[in-house]
Amino acid sequence: MEKTNLLYEGKAKKIWETKDPDLLISEFKDDLTAFNGEKKSSEEGKGALNNKISTELFKLLNNKGIPTHFVEILDDNNMLHKRCEVILIEVIVRNIATGSLSKNLGIEDGKTLPFTLVEFDYKNDELGDPKLNDQHALILELVQYQDELDKIRRVAREINDILKPFFKTKGLNLVDFKLEFGYDKDRNIILIDEISPDNCRFWDINSGQKLDKDRFRQGLGGLKVAYEEVLNRILN
Ligand code: 5GP
Numbered sequence: 001m002e003k004t005n006l007l008y009e010g011k012a013k014k015i016w017e018t019k020d021p022d023l024l025i026s027e028f029k030d031d032l033t034a035f036n037g038e039k040k041s042s043e044e045g046k047g048a049l050n051n052k053i054s055t056e057l058f059k060l061l062n063n064k065g066i067p068t069h070f071v072e073i074l075d076d077n078n079m080l081h082k083r084c085e086v087i088l089i090e091v092i093v094r095n096i097a098t099g100s101l102s103k104n105l106g107i108e109d110g111k112t113l114p115f116t117l118v119e120f121d122y123k124n125d126e127l128g129d130p131k132l133n134d135q136h137a138l139i140l141e142l143v144q145y146q147d148e149l150d151k152i153r154r155v156a157r158e159i160n161d162i163l164k165p166f167f168k169t170k171g172l173n174l175v176d177f178k179l180e181f182g183y184d185k186d187r188n189i190i191l192i193d194e195i196s197p198d199n200c201r202f203w204d205i206n207s208g209q210k211l212d213k214d215r216f217r218q219g220l221g222g223l224k225v226a227y228e229e230v231l232n233r234i235l236n
Contacts, residue, residue: 001025001074002018004018005017011029011031011037012029012031012032012050012198013026014027014029018080021083022083022185023080025074025078025080026078026079026081026194027047027077027078028051028054028078030042030043030046032198032213032216032223034217036128039216043216043224044224045224046223046227047076048077049196049197049227049228049231050197051077051078053227053231053234054070054194054196055070057195058070060162060163061159061162066155066162067188069081069184069190069192082184082185084182085182086123086180086182086192087142087143087180087182089120089121089142089152089180090122090123090129090178091118091178091179092117092121093116093117093118093156093160093178094113094116094175094176095112095174095175095176096110096111096113096175097109098110098175099176101176116157118153118157120149121178122142123180137149152181152189156179159179160174160177168205171204171206171233172203172204173202173203174200175200175201177195177200179193197211197226197230198212198213201214209226211226211227211230212230
């Protein structure tokens with residue numbers, strides 16, 4: 001499958017059209033951004049690692065009955081997937097408090113939550129991705145019906161119920177992650193975007209070492225080695 005027109009360029013991916021109107025190609029970039037684009041860098045090989053990690057996790061989820069946009073990996077940096085209409089909600093799933101949850105609500109960093117928390121952020125860079133409740137999402141017409149929000153929340157929990165134990169067998173705590181959903185051509189709500197250390201937090205169960213984009217956000221270094229470690233653990 002070949003790329004035709006560049007449809008969109010985001011912070012971490014370029015999205016290309018193909019000759020098939022129902023299929024797009026995501027090209028995973030090496031660029032790194034944090035704090036709503038204020039901190040920028042690049043790490044050679046990061047895009048390819050995220051493409052491979054996302055491919056493995058989409059395959060795992062597809063095999064467990066979670067519909068995703070994934071079709072196939074094309075090469076190091078390119079993934080073929082279905083064209084979907086993006087729902088402008090970032091779905092944040094949290095098992096352990098850290099990041100903005102600890103900052104905003106004063107919950108101790110590293111505290112295991114009594115139950116899995118699912119939050120919605122408005123996917124809007126200009127506004128800095130503010131928190132949304134269901135009424136906000138409906139008023140903004142990000143979806144049409146409450147049922148759709150309920151479904152998104154339910155599927156996000158199902159995904160956590162698959163990924164959390166999977167990563168536990170790999171010696172990693174799945175601390176939190178961000179999902180995106182979209183409408184496919186039949187108007188089904190399916191998982192889109194990527195699942196990678198750019199939008200998940202992974203902590204080594206034994207050492208507590210951070211193996212995700214917090215290495216960049218917090219200036220810890222060793223980002224590529226950490227992403228390689230995540231891929232190797234997934235594959236082994
Ligand atoms: P926090 O709200 O604590 O900053 O992030 C919670 C989780 O969602 C983390 O795993 C983080 O990587 C992910 N996340 C939240 N917002 C974004 C975003 O705008 N882009 C990306 N790539 N990940 C995000």
